[in-house]
Amino acid sequence: MAIPHQEKILHNLAEFLTSEQVSVNATIKELHGRDESYHAMQLPDIVVFPETAEQVSKIMKLSQQYAIPIVPFGLGSSLEGHVIPEQGGITVDFSLMNKVLHVDAEDFLVTVQPGVTRTQLNKELKKHGLFFSVDPGADATLGGMAATNASGTTSVKYGVMRDQVRDLEVVMADGTIIHTGNKAAKSSSGLHLNGLFVGSEGTLGCFTEMTLKVYGIPEFVTAARASFPSVKDAVEAVVSILQAGIPIARVELVDEQSMRQVNEYNDTAYLEKPTLFLEFHGNEAGLKQDVEFMEEIVQGHACEEIAFETDTAARNQLWEARHTLAYAYIHGYPGKKMMVTDVCLPISELANAVGHARENLEALGLPGGIVGHVGDGNFHALIMMNMEDPDEVARAQEFNGRIVEYALKRGGTCTGEHGVGLGKQKYQQQEHGAALEVMEKIKRALDPNNLLNPGKNIKVETKETIK
Amino acid sequence: MAIPHQEKILHNLAEFLTSEQVSVNATIKELHGRDESYHAMQLPDIVVFPETAEQVSKIMKLSQQYAIPIVPFGLGSSLEGHVIPEQGGITVDFSLMNKVLHVDAEDFLVTVQPGVTRTQLNKELKKHGLFFSVDPGADATLGGMAATNASGTTSVKYGVMRDQVRDLEVVMADGTIIHTGNKAAKSSSGLHLNGLFVGSEGTLGCFTEMTLKVYGIPEFVTAARASFPSVKDAVEAVVSILQAGIPIARVELVDEQSMRQVNEYNDTAYLEKPTLFLEFHGNEAGLKQDVEFMEEIVQGHACEEIAFETDTAARNQLWEARHTLAYAYIHGYPGKKMMVTDVCLPISELANAVGHARENLEALGLPGGIVGHVGDGNFHALIMMNMEDPDEVARAQEFNGRIVEYALKRGGTCTGEHGVGLGKQKYQQQEHGAALEVMEKIKRALDPNNLLNPGKNIKVETKETIK
Structure with a gap:
């Protein structure tokens, strides 16, 4: 029709x-x-x-x-x-807007079109000894990553997508083309539009060009895999590492169930215990001292096995295992659809929150695992649902609601990095309270006819103003 | 009246x-x-x-x-x-709203009222082994620092004020009290109000409570003072240090004229040459390697003298000299008023921009010096004006206009950290172009009667809607 x-x-x-x-x-x-x-x-x-x-x-x-x-x-x-x-x-x-327009190595900046993907950009940057830090797992486009304020494994050190955006060219609802920032490292001029447009999910305008911060490829990198008797031990080890001021570049938690899925899918033989995947970036001497200190700390948290990977190939294999986890689940449960929860909490609340999530998965009889960007207090439960089974779908929704409720009561957010889209609409009032009205006023001011990705992120009623 | x-x-x-x-x-x-x-x-x-x-x-x-x-x-x-x-x-x-409400050491967060000052907060945090990173020189209130998106000497490593704000309690124009964020390290929920309100200069609401990110006091700190034959050499040394990936915690440029003022005011005997004040934070081994590498680099840029300060007292004296510079000028030119310029440019443009500023100071016959947070590409010319001399005031305004023009043409901003207030109004159209209208729409949506700090930052016309 x-x-x-x-x-x-x-x-x-x-x-x-x-x-x-x-x-x-x-x-x-x-x-x-x-x-x-x-x-x-x-x-x-x-x-x-x-x-x-x-x-x-x-x-x-x-x-x-x-x-x-x-x-x-x-x-x-x-x-x-x-x-x-x-x-x-x-x-x-x-x-079709997928060109890396300009690499400005001296300023650690790159200008790209929004259709450029993360791996495409990193391939180009590598020639200059640079890399783009945000790594959400999927080989998403940079425009999409900015639209959802994506983050991922490296955010604990380098920050989220919003932290990397210096300037966006945005086409507004009325067709006006604006620039939200500039190429300077900082500015106190005007209102901060960069931050507002990043994460706006296409509801305020369309990005057509982006200037992003990039980083020098670190001199030395060490990766490690550490297994613990329980998720709680693993999370507490992370808190202790952060407390000690050791600068982690990546720290991912993969629970027992998910390690099993990793092994099956990748034909690996990792210990099937709650595991931390860690990475450290720095100079040789500093890294050595950091890693020794880290090892001491994890031993104090009942670590059962720790393995280091310093060469690139072995490190890539390690991260490959982590990155393919979602596909490992999808592969392991043919015909089912995946729901991924995405709460983020203050780090002090994380161990209990993960425990609460595991208990509720089991109480609701849902298959799935827990993984997390634990350095940020962000974790995902990956739940496989049979969409033909309304009861299973309802239990998955119930589960998502329970962990969001848990997070919001403890100063957290319903979405750490995936965004609101359709799925997190129902938690917006509870999370933002009176601030939601402020967001709606901004949406109405910039998209008065509610035509930009209507119904996503900030949902407003369409006015009857269109002829 | x-x-x-x-x-x-x-x-x-x-x-x-x-x-x-x-x-x-x-x-x-x-x-x-x-x-x-x-x-x-x-x-x-x-x-x-x-x-x-x-x-x-x-x-x-x-x-x-x-x-x-x-x-x-x-x-x-x-x-x-x-x-x-x-x-x-x-x-x-x-x-009267000057209380540190809650130090949450495990989450590296602190909740304060807006009237708390930077040094008051750091005194409290020290008991927990923590510090607040933003250091604009003045002992400003944290509410004021958030309102202008202040930054300063440590921003090259720790970021600006906007990067530290997790949540603001804001009273809106109509009296509604909102929270702009939460306590999680990251969120993709709703529109990013934290970033929008930071730097809004009281034009969108009043802050009444703030949750801020804090950091562990670094294990080791080394400070250095390096003198160069020219400002260009000094700035180029900084670019090379950044390029090499050495994580600088602070790097301040003080030009020849300003070193003279420092010596006079503080009774010190520093070499009166363009000088970099540097600081590095890290673990012992890593710091040693970084500092050796840095020394090698500055020697390659014709550094004439380098002195290290590792003990706290000597370091404090060094930074005291830098921090009192504005007062040193005020003291040295009794009866005059200070105008401080504040452009920020891509780092690759900085050496030429500082040269251009120095030439124009001399061409316009203005007394003053140049200092800068050069790691960010941000520098200030401190100009002493006799407010009774309209010609001198006009020349200072002309100077400010010239260096803003220079910065805007090269991807920079008219204000790196001081904000717009009244003084930078006239550059807003040129800097933001069509984006200024987007800012005005947001201002009108959130303050329809234009009663919140009217005429600052985003200037809009007052509508005739008030009875």
Whole structure:
């Protein structure tokens, strides 16, 4: 079923886009109707593939003219239904805007188009001895990572996506093209739009260019894998390492169930115990001292086995095992869909929160494991659901609700890095209270007709103002 | 001259504030009519000293009821006229809200009231082996530092004020009390209000409580002072140190003229050459290796003298000399007022920018020196002006304009850390372009009657909506 004015809109789009840049093909629409989450598919009416900010601006103007929603799309690796066009409309796919425009090694900056992926960027940066720090696991686009304020394994040292953004070129709802920042390391000029647009999930504008902070590849890197009798011991060891001021670059928790899944999927023989995957970056002497101190600390927390990996290949294998974990579960439970929870709490609350999550998984009879970016207080329960079994889906939803409730009561957040999308809408009032109204006022001020990814992140009612 | 309804407003204030908490005393008003800048004094009509967020909320409601502006006030150490009540009204002085509410050592967090000063906080934190990293020189209040997104000597390692804020309790224009964040290390929930409110200079709301990130006192600290034949050599040495990936905790440039002023004021005998003040934090072994590498690099940049200070007293003396520099100038030019420029550029542009500033100081016949947080690409020219000499004032303004112009053309900002206040208004359109309109829309959405520190940062026209 076509949207009102579909022919007119297609005619208008053809005025500035080639026929390859506009699609109403059923397969293309299906590819843009879902993400990697369990949320139900819904199709866009039209998919466009712009190549410039000016084209995006014209698309935005058509969106206003015909009151048709706009959904920006990177690679569809979001985990809460962010890119699902709930109300149909035009999906703006950024895959043709995939160029690394400028590497500025002296300033530790890179300027990219939003469709560039994380590994594509790192391949380019490696030539300059640089790397981009944010690593959410998936090979997402940088535009998508900025839209959700992605983070991941390295955030404990280098920060989240928001910390890396110096400037965004953004096309606003009315087609205006703005820059949210500049290339200086810091600024106290005006309101901080960088931070506001990062994490806005396409609800305030579409990103068309990004200037990001990059880092020199560290001189020395040491990785370690440490096994503990319990999750609590592992988490307490992390807290002690942080307390001691040892600068960790990565620290991931993988629970017993998930280590089993890792071994099955990767054909590895790691000890099937709660395990920390750690990494340290620095100079040779400093690293040696840090790692010795770390080893002493984990021994004090009943560590049962610790193995170090200093060469690159072995380190890559270690992180590969961690990164493929979600796929290991998907592979292990054919036909089921994955729900990934994403709470983040103050680190002092983490050990108990993980314990609470494990108890509730078991009480609700849900298969799944717990992994976490524990240096940040962020953990995920990966739950495999049979979407045909309404009771199992209801129990998974119940589980998610319980751990969110637990986190919010202890100063945490319902989503550490995945974003709100559709799945975390229901917790926004409880998490933000009166601040939610402030967010809604900003959304209404910048998208008065509610056409930018409507229904995601900040949900507002559409006013009856469109002719 | 009293404002309209002044008696009624005082009567209403007396309903929830004691007589000590409300003042119309001329001396008190004068103390709240200026900051540390050259901007002309203007008096508030009433000064209030609330003790709770609820009292601030009631003050905000009176502000709306009587259409009277609100100006929040910490200690008045702002440098661009931020706290000057240009349109009169009520100044809200936060000096009675000066309690460190909670030190949460395990989570590296502290919760404070906005009137707490930086040194007061650090005194409290020291008992826990912790410190607060942002050091703008002045012993400002933390509320004021958040309002301007202050930074300073340590930002190259620890980040700016915005990076430290986990949560703000904010009283909005209509009296609503919100929380902008939570206690988790990261979040992708909702819009990022923390970043938006930090640096908003009292134009979006008043802060009444803040949860801030703190750090463990580093195990080892080494400070150094390195002299160079030219400012260009010094800046290039810094770029090389950063390129080498050596983690600097502080790196300050003090030019020849300013070293002379330092020696005169502090009775020291430092070499009167362009000098870098450096500091490194880390473990013993790592620090030794970093410092050796750094020494090698500065020698390659024609360093003429390098002196190390490892003991706390000598280090403190070194930083004391740097921190008192502004006062050294004020002392050296009695009767004059100081204008401090504050551009920040990509580091690759810094050496030329500092050279350009020095040339223009000389071409315009202005006395003053250049200092800078060079690791961030941020530098200040300290210019002493005779406010009675319109020509000198005009030349200083001309100078400021020239270096801002220079920075903006090269991807920089007109203010790295001091904020916009009154002084940087005139550069906002050029710096932000179409983004300025987005900022104005946010300001109008959150302060529709334009009563929160009107005329500062984001300047909008007052609508005729007040009865």
